[in-house]
Amino acid sequence: MAQADSLVINIAELITPPASAAPLHGQAMHQLTRVTNAALAIRDGRILAAADEPLVRAAYRADEVIDAGGRSVVPGFVDPHTHAVWAGERAGEFEQRIAGASYMEIMSAGGGILSTVQATRAADLDEIIAQTQPRLQRMLAHGTTTAEIKTGYGLDTDAERKQLDAIHLLDEDLPLDLIPTFLGAHAVPPEYRPDTDAYVDFVVEEMLPDLAYTVYTVELEDGRTYQRRAADFCDVFCERGVFDVAQTKRILQAAKTHGLGLKLHVDEFEPMGGTTLAVELGATSVDHLVRTGEEELRLLAASATVGVMLPGTPFGLGSHHFAPARTFIDAGGALALATDLNPGTSWCESMPMMMAIAARYMRMTPAECLTAATLNAAHAIGLGKQLGALATGYQADFLILDSDDYRDLTYRFGGNLVRDVYKRGVCAI
């Protein structure tokens, strides 16, 4: 018998996408692995075995035994698109929108993203951390064990760096893992308006090289240290009135030469051709896709780029038009879901809420929703070989639900069915 650190027993159903070195496309998104009366064996924060309980018990012994109490166990959620680090709030704008103003109108008038930029520039690092931490705690409580976080509320070198500092410090402090993305091209800051090209020059010639050569030193519990780069990805808000396709391409090509992975915000309000650009550049993910046409969806479906859809955004804006998930999956696409957590369009920390909306308004099956919130979401941040599945070798990030049927994650909504959250085999909540 081999020694494990812990066993998780009495799992009514262990339900997970299969381990896969590539994101799951099309029909494969619906094919979950389901083991009833299951157990997990865990060592060094990784899964040794995920199988029938009698088999696992015959092969492994451990000092710690976690009793799942006849409940459902799923992989921890990965939220691959958030803007979780900011200062201030925009409840007043929310009221204006309810009264009929559009998101882009508010933004062109200098509000929207720019009002959060003002508040974030004015706040010091401690304030930003203090405001962000409770959001991350809520994400964790709703089952998110890894999240991507974008900058983009600084828009100058110091304030972007302050957001990155906050992400790295919070990553060290909290159990969930944070993956930083540089979104210096989220909006054109007031000091450059209306000269968008001059701001693009600044992003390409100054901010990107500066951040690309910044490293953070992380200290492990045993005192050893390692170095981590400031950001893993670069993202651009490619939309009419923000950055056009040519400007987006320029920024992302520069980011690529610095070795950053690529992400894009596209077609949130109008189709612009950003999806085709994402495929051309070999982006890791292309996100929003609310207005993407069929031809571009097919091009994306046939590529290795993950399409990330953000149901909280149309919902948060009170729109009835959701991203065409069914067309994309039926065309063979690899789809992930994310919250887009931000103060403007989608202040929601809950991945299950995204799954509940996606099932209803995007016609995704509960199984597709689970794949999109776990394994495919992990692939959308380049981590699908180690996160997002409960399989041998994967990180032991898992959730015990307050239910014995994972479909309740999409069926029931408004509460929190996540009972226990484990990160690297350790109880985080």
Ligand code: NIG
């Ligand atoms: O993804 N569209 C651009 N960025 C965010 C909104 C950010 C904000 O309004 O503060 C989004 O929806």
Ligand code: FE
């Ligand atoms: Fe976003």
